[in-house]
Amino acid sequence: MVKNINGDIYSDLITSSRSELYGTNGSRELSSVRYIVIHGTASTNINNVFTSWSVADNNYATGRQASANYVVNDSQIVGCVGENASAWHCGGTGAITNQNSIGIEHVNSYIGNLNDASTYLFSEATINNGARLTAEICKRLGIVPSASTIVPHKAVYATACPQSLDMNDYIKRVQNYYNGNSNSSSTSTASKIIEKIGGKTNMILFQEGSKVFLWVGNQYTHIGDISELDSIKTMMAKAGYDTWIHTDAKQIKYIKKLATEAK
Ligand SMILES: [Zn+2]
Numbered sequence: 270m271v272k273n274i275n276g277d278i279y280s281d282l283i284t285s286s287r288s289e290l291y292g293t294n295g296s297r298e299l300s301s302v303r304y305i306v307i308h309g310t311a312s313t314n315i316n317n318v319f320t321s322w323s324v325a326d327n328n329y330a331t332g333r334q335a336s337a338n339y340v341v342n343d344s345q346i347v348g349c350v351g352e353n354a355s356a357w358h359c360g361g362t363g364a365i366t367n368q369n370s371i372g373i374e375h376v377n378s379y380i381g382n383l384n385d386a387s388t389y390l391f392s393e394a395t396i397n398n399g400a401r402l403t404a405e406i407c408k409r410l411g412i413v414p415s416a417s418t419i420v421p422h423k424a425v426y427a428t429a430c431p432q433s434l435d436m437n438d439y440i441k442r443v444q445n446y447y448n449g450n451s452n453s454s455s456t457s458t459a460s461k462i463i464e465k466i467g468g469k470t471n472m473i474l475f476q477e478g479s480k481v482f483l484w485v486g487n488q489y490t491h492i493g494d495i496s497e498l499d500s501i502k503t504m505m506a507k508a509g510y511d512t513w514i515h516t517d518a519k520q521i522k523y524i525k526k527l528a529t530e531a532k
Contacts, residue, residue, distance in 0.1 A: 271409070277351025280405050283339070286348040290319055291336040293354035294367050302352065302410050304370040305403050305419045306359045307439065308337060309389055309431035313377050315342045322349075339402060342376035343394040346402055352410075361425035371406060372422075375399050375431060381473065385487050387527050389432035400439055404446030414443045433527065472505050474498075475515040475524055484524050488531040 270281040277288045278299065310318045322335050336356040340347045350356035358372030359365065375395050381388030407414045419440050422430035473484040476495060483492045493501055498514070505512045515521055 271352075272348070274348065274351070276353075277348065278353045279348035279351060280339075280346070280402055280409070282346050282402050282405055283348040284345045287319055288348065288351065290322065291350050291356070293336070293350050294357050296354045297368060299353055299410060301369050302371055302406075303412060303418065304365045305406060305412070306361075306365065306370045306372045306422055306425065307399070307403075307419065307431050307434065307436065308358065308372055308374045308422045309391065309434055310340070310374050310376045311380070311389060311430070311432070313380060315340060315345065315347070315376050318374065318376065337372035337374040339371070340374040340376065341395055341398040341402060343378075343392055343398070346398055352406070359422055359425050363425060365420060365425045373399055373402060375434065377432070382485060382487075386429035386432040387487055391431075391434055396434070396439060397442065400442035401446050403443045407443065407447055414440060414447050416440055419443060472510040472512050473515070473524070474501070474512055475521050477521060481514070482530075484528055487528050489524065489528045490531045 272279045272281050272283060272286075274286045274288060277286070279286060312318050312321070318340055335358075336350050337358040338348070338350045338352055338356045340349055352371055355367040355370075356372050357367060358374075359367055359370060361367070361370070375391055377389050378392035378395060379388075379390045381390070403419060404414065406412070407418070412418050416436070419436075421434065421436050422428055474492075475482050475484060475489070476498075479495045480491055481493050481495055481498055481501060482489045502512045515524065
């Protein structure tokens with residue numbers, strides 16, 4: 270099933286449409302779509318994504334040459350460019366192009382270090398929304414979900430996009446939805462806790478045994494013991510940062526996957 274919004278064709282999973290913001294790269298037959306390209310927005314705020322795409326050249330009428338067919342976050346699936354038109358999303362010049370793919374942008378739940386793509390994280394809810402949408406598109410358009418049909422942006426263009434998103438895990442979730450399992454059984458440890466820290470400037474600490482570590486970008490450092498936690502927090506507050514401490518073993522394991530210890 271699809272939603273037709275003024276001639277723009279979207280999955281019926283969309284929660285809203287912002288077609289008015291975007292120009293398109295030309296119309297196409299839905300049957301020409303053979304790939305789904307997965308993106309990360311490099312922003313934690315869905316509204317910033319809309320404005321950065323549409324206002325950059327102050328041309329609301331046609332939009333600028335950056336868009337996607339869908340944007341998802343924790344609670345929304347937003348149609349931006351109908352599937353029956355190609356969006357400016359991947360820049361691919363090989364087998365996978367704007368013309369034969371659908372681009373889905375995923376809003377980040379947290380960005381640890383602007384210069385380090387591995388700290389651009391995604392919440393479980395956002396990943397599941399994207400995977401559910403991808404599965405619905407695959408079913409409807411006759412695309413068999415696999416690593417050759419669902420590809421990260423970086424596979425078709427020189428970019429770090431979609432940052433830390435684990436594609437093997439993502440494709441597994443798509444296949445679960447595609448096969449009718451509503452409970453996506455994922456191996457990812459992308460953490461719920463990370464959602465809570467949202468767009469604020471936080472310093473991330475974690476505790477192992479009696480040791481407290483500071484995580485910044487792709488490194489973590491032992492900065493004191495648990496008895497010193499209050500003074501560490503006070504020091505951070507004076508420097509203008511909120512602090513968040515992880516104590517859950519699963520989340521710490523995830524941080525350690527993203528970072529290495531600085532000695
Ligand atoms: Zn991208």
